[in-house]
Amino acid sequence: MPVTTTEVRDRVAIVTLDVPGEPVNTFGPGAAAELQAVLDELRSEAGVEAVVLRSGKPDSFVAGADINAFVAFTSAAEAEAASRQGHAFLDGVAGFAKPVVVAIHGTCLGLGLELALACRYWVASDHPKTQLGLPEVQLGIIPGAGGCSRLPRLIGLRAALDLILAGKSERAAKAFTLGLVDELVPESILLETAFRAAKRLAAGEAIRGRRRGGLAGALLDRSLPGRLLVYRMARRQVLAKTQGHYPAPLAAIEVVATSMERGMAAGLAAEAKAFGALAVSPVSRELVGIFFATNALKKDDGVPAGTAAREVSRLGVVGAGFMGAGIAGTAIGTAKAEVRLKDADLARVGKGIMAALAIPRAQLGRRRISKFEYERIAALVSGGTDYAGFSAADLVIEAVFEDLSVKRQVVAELESVVPSGTVIASNTSTIPIARIAEAARHPERVLGMHFFSPVDRMPLLEVIPAAPTDPEAIATAVRFGRRLGKTVIVVGDRPGFWVNRILAPYIVEAGHLLAEGVPIEVIDRAMVRFGFPVGPLALLDEVGLDVAAKGGGVMREAFGDRLASSPAVETLLAAKRFGRKTGSGFYLYRDGKKADPDPAVYRLIGVKPLAAVEPGGLAERLVSVLLNEAARAHAEGVIRCPRDGDIGAVFGIGFPPFRGGPLRMIDQEGADRIVARLEGLTARLGPRFAPAEALLEHARGGSRYYS
Numbered sequence: 001m002p003v004t005t006t007e008v009r010d011r012v013a014i015v016t017l018d019v020p021g022e023p024v025n026t027f028g029p030g031a032a033a034e035l036q037a038v039l040d041e042l043r044s045e046a047g048v049e050a051v052v053l054r055s056g057k058p059d060s061f062v063a064g065a066d067i068n069a070f071v072a073f074t075s076a077a078e079a080e081a082a083s084r085q086g087h088a089f090l091d092g093v094a095g096f097a098k099p100v101v102v103a104i105h106g107t108c109l110g111l112g113l114e115l116a117l118a119c120r121y122w123v124a125s126d127h128p129k130t131q132l133g134l135p136e137v138q139l140g141i142i143p144g145a146g147g148c149s150r151l152p153r154l155i156g157l158r159a160a161l162d163l164i165l166a167g168k169s170e171r172a173a174k175a176f177t178l179g180l181v182d183e184l185v186p187e188s189i190l191l192e193t194a195f196r197a198a199k200r201l202a203a204g205e206a207i208r209g210r211r212r213g214g215l216a217g218a219l220l221d222r223s224l225p226g227r228l229l230v231y232r233m234a235r236r237q238v239l240a241k242t243q244g245h246y247p248a249p250l251a252a253i254e255v256v257a258t259s260m261e262r263g264m265a266a267g268l269a270a271e272a273k274a275f276g277a278l279a280v281s282p283v284s285r286e287l288v289g290i291f292f293a294t295n296a297l298k299k300d301d302g303v304p305a306g307t308a309a310r311e312v313s314r315l316g317v318v319g320a321g322f323m324g325a326g327i328a329g330t331a332i333g334t335a336k337a338e339v340r341l342k343d344a345d346l347a348r349v350g351k352g353i354m355a356a357l358a359i360p361r362a363q364l365g366r367r368r369i370s371k372f373e374y375e376r377i378a379a380l381v382s383g384g385t386d387y388a389g390f391s392a393a394d395l396v397i398e399a400v401f402e403d404l405s406v407k408r409q410v411v412a413e414l415e416s417v418v419p420s421g422t423v424i425a426s427n428t429s430t431i432p433i434a435r436i437a438e439a440a441r442h443p444e445r446v447l448g449m450h451f452f453s454p455v456d457r458m459p460l461l462e463v464i465p466a467a468p469t470d471p472e473a474i475a476t477a478v479r480f481g482r483r484l485g486k487t488v489i490v491v492g493d494r495p496g497f498w499v500n501r502i503l504a505p506y507i508v509e510a511g512h513l514l515a516e517g518v519p520i521e522v523i524d525r526a527m528v529r530f531g532f533p534v535g536p537l538a539l540l541d542e543v544g545l546d547v548a549a550k551g552g553g554v555m556r557e558a559f560g561d562r563l564a565s566s567p568a569v570e571t572l573l574a575a576k577r578f579g580r581k582t583g584s585g586f587y588l589y590r591d592g593k594k595a596d597p598d599p600a601v602y603r604l605i606g607v608k609p610l611a612a613v614e615p616g617g618l619a620e621r622l623v624s625v626l627l628n629e630a631a632r633a634h635a636e637g638v639i640r641c642p643r644d645g646d647i648g649a650v651f652g653i654g655f656p657p658f659r660g661g662p663l664r665m666i667d668q669e670g671a672d673r674i675v676a677r678l679e680g681l682t683a684r685l686g687p688r689f690a691p692a693e694a695l696l697e698h699a700r701g702g703s704r705y706y707s
Contacts, residue, residue: 003031004038005056011049012198013042014191018056025057027111028066029082032089043097050198051096053119054103054191059129061104062112067139071288073279079144080276086111086145087268093118094150099201103194105187108132109169114143117150121201122180123194124172125187128368132180133169139291140284140658142252144275149259149267155179156221161234161256165249173367182207224261231257243529245658248278286660290650293643294487301478302463302490302640309475310423312483314338316393318410320352320383323427324399326455328352329359332380333456335483340390341383349383356381359456387417395480397449399427402550407436415441423473425449430496430551433466444470449477450497451486452652453543460651461486466493489648492638495558496551498645499652501633502662504555504563505625505688507548510536511566512685513618519609520586520597526615527622531656536622537586538594540569541579549573562688568605575604623665624677628692630662631671634705635694642705663705671698 007014015038019025042048055061073079093100093115102116105125113132116122124130134143134151142148143164152160155178163170176184185193200207220226231253238249251274259267278284303309315331317324320343328339341356343349357378364374382389390396396418398410407426414424424446426436437446448464461481465474474490481488491498513523514537524535540548555563572585579585580592588595602609630645639645646661659665666674675696681689697703 003034006038006042008048009195010199011047011202012052012195013045013048013050014052014054014195015042016054016056017062023057024060024063024107025055025112026063026066027115028069029085031066032086036089036092039092039096048098050098050202051100052103052191052194052198053100053115054194055105057106059106061102061106061108062110062115063107064110064112064135065145067288067291070139070279071285076276076280078276079279080272083144083272083275086114087272090114090118090146099198101194101198101201103190104132104172104181105130105190107169109135110143111145114145114147114150117147117154121182121194121197121207123183123185123190123197124175124181125190126172126184127187128171130172131169132172132175133167134164135167135169137165137167137246137248137252138287140246140248140281140287141278142248142255142271142274144271144279146268146271148252148255148271149264152221152256152260157227157230157256157260158220161230161253164252164256165234165238171368227257227260243531245531245656246283247281248284251278283658286658286664289660289664290647290657293647296643297487297489297647298482301482301488302644303475303478304471307471307475309479310394310421310472312337312394312476312480314340314389314393315480316340316342316387316390316396316414316418317399318342318396318414319399319401319427320348320355321399322355323451323453323455324397325352325355326359326453327397327399327427327451328381329356330456330484332356332377333360333363334485335480336377336380337480337483339381340388340393341381342385342387342390343383344385346385349385353381353383387413390414390417391419393418393422395423395425395476397425397427399451402429402431402547402554404431404435407431408439411436411440411446421445423447423476425477427451429500430554432495433464433469433493437466437468443468445473447473447477448493448497449481450499452499458652459485459487460499460648461488462497462499462648462652463488463490464493464497465490487647487651489644490640491644491648492636494633494636494638495554498633498638498648500551500555501638502626502629502649503653504552504559505629506622507536507540508552508563508565508688509622509625510540511569513621514586514601515566515568515605515607517602517607517610518613518618520601522613522615523618523622526618529615530619530623531659533654541585541587541594544579544581545569545573545585546578568607571605572601577601577604620677621681624674624681625689627662627666627674628678628689628695631666631695631698632692634663635692666695666698667704667706671695672702675699 003019005016017025100119101121102119103123106129113134134147136143159178172184175181183193220230234253255270255274258270315337317328320341328341331337331339341349341352360374360377363369396414400406400410426448428448429450433448437443440446447469450462452458452460463477478488496504510523520537524538527535552565577584580589583589588598642663646664649655649661650657675691678689678691
């Protein structure tokens with residue numbers, strides 16, 4: 001079946017891109033060759049004076065390159081050649097003798113945007129689903145079909161680097177403001193507007209869209225000293241954010257600089273060379289692996305085959321604190337579900353509603369929704385001190401304090417007020433669901449939905465069925481989690497589940513290091529350099545030491561002294577230093593923002609901070625216990641497969657994506673080397689480092705988690 005179809009109307013050829021059998025358009029070599037052949041025919045067609053390029057997909061222009069073709073590269077030279085082919089193709093579009101107008105509705109990303117950049121004029125729909133961007137750095141590569149050269153020439157150096165280095169996409173309204181779109185119109189008149197623009201261009205009219213720059217553009221984008229400053233600042237910011245672990249953003253800066261200072265031809269040559277090297281790099285291969293794994297989860301989501309999910313239009317949330325409000329705000333803002341909040345007193349309910357509304361209010365402030373949309377969303381949330389309204393709920397999530405007796409009481413109360421088909425979920429972070437549902441009259445409808453904090457920003461959701469949980473309840477929780485925009489993994493009902501299970505020894509070991517006198521900032525800095533977004537002590541401050549202690553008690557009860565908190569952390573708890581929320585924990589906080597480590601911590605725990613520490617050894621020690629626990633939990637069946645475990649670690653605790661996840665890292669480093677390191681730590685520091693039997697088996701047999 002053809003990828004493109006052509007209709008000629010009043011001397012304008014309307015070329016429709018529609019990759020057969022796929023939900024979105026992606027461009028592989030075959031699709032590019034077909035479009036090239038169509039343009040070659042139109043070039044010599046006397047009855048055609050202009051071209052409009054559009055998509056036949058409902059909510060996608062072109063979502064990017066075909067990643068399957070991309071991972072087939074076996075060498076840098078092969079990838080570089082593919083980039084050069086892309087340049088030749090889009091140079092042909094850019095130099096086409098007849099004006100080409102692009103009509104964009106839906107996702108226009110990566111190669112899709114590079115195709116649009118090669119056209120003469122850009123018209124986009126104002127629909128929220130219309131997103132434009134160059135996300136290549138998220139896959140460890142750079143735009144490889146001219147994006148590093150054409151984008152800065154169109155919208156300016158600073159704006160282009162902002163898009164390329166962050167790998168982010170912009171909604172159509174922002175793209176219009178940037179000058180990335182010439183006209184912004186309702187979807188209903190998109191094609192007609194593009195058609196009229198094509199007619200005007202064919203008639204020789206010099207129609208141009210809005211461009212931005214102003215004084216800052218003149219000083220920075222359009223002067224050599226200004227551009228040199230922009231490059232220098234961009235490198236500094238990238239290194240501060242990535243610690244040098246991700247080469248693609250730095251390569252993008254160099255390619256953009258080459259293009260802007262030495263010309264388009266030099267820029268395209270540099271782009272192809274850099275793309276080739278990055279495409280076969282270990283970092284890119286790991287990031288692409290995560291991309292594929294995330295997509296695979298959408299099809300293999302842990303729901304029993306053939307199981308129907310209950311449609312959730314009304315959600316009940318018990319507990320209007322930080323987590324409950326976050327769940328409510330995400331439900332109204334993303335899933336557009338009606339939410340009823342319940343808490344013990346009206347003041348807490350009111351605060352919870354205001355906190356929930358802060359999520360769509362932020363969307364309004366960023367102009368992602370209109371005032372009318374905000375008012376409609378705000379009307380979806382209500383609350384009270386009783387269970388009024390819960391009788392209409394399709395799903396109820398309890399988000400009360402991490403206490404088994406309290407959670408059991410809430411489940412009992414809910415069973416007396418909600419209909420028999422309503423699914424009851426616990427947002428517990430560590431307590432097994434079977435224990436929470438022990439006294440339930442209908443345990444088959446009880447499960448866990450473990451959200452991560454802050455709910456609106458953390459992408460992971462763990463769904464935890466217990467042995468009696470009905471498949472329909474699992475399906476309901478998983479599908480609603482995906483409506484909330486979450487990556488969902490179904491995990492086993494063991495204390496701590498997956499994410500907090502593997503995180504627990506890592507956090508415990510950080511406390512032991514502190515008790516040995518290793519400075520707070522040295523511990524955290526070592527793990528940030530390893531690739532985590534924050535260090536373990538800063539993370540404890542964010543979570544709250546009191547909250548962590550509750551979960552830690554569950555873990556110690558289940559797994560013994562191996563996961564017992566260090567005395568140093570217990571001392572801070574006794575002093576009521578709970579972290580950010582109390583203004584002091586390991587760090588001091590001013591106006592809610594983290595300041596320096598607090599020297600008083602060392603006096604409280606009775607140690608003198610060491611003057612010299614080897615940071616590499618710290619990272620090895622902390623990561624070793626995490627990898628060891630991951631091997632142990634996998635062997636216990638806590639996760640369905642290594643893929644789920646690695647996705648959970650990356651999206652749940654920020655395990656460095658370029659390392660692929662803990663189980664992937666065991667494969668890459670070798671179980672035998674990790675066992676040897678753990679045995680050395682055991683001899684020096686005690687049995688909490690003893691290698692898991694599963695890890696020993698991998699080391700003895702040379703087996704791997706991934707083929």
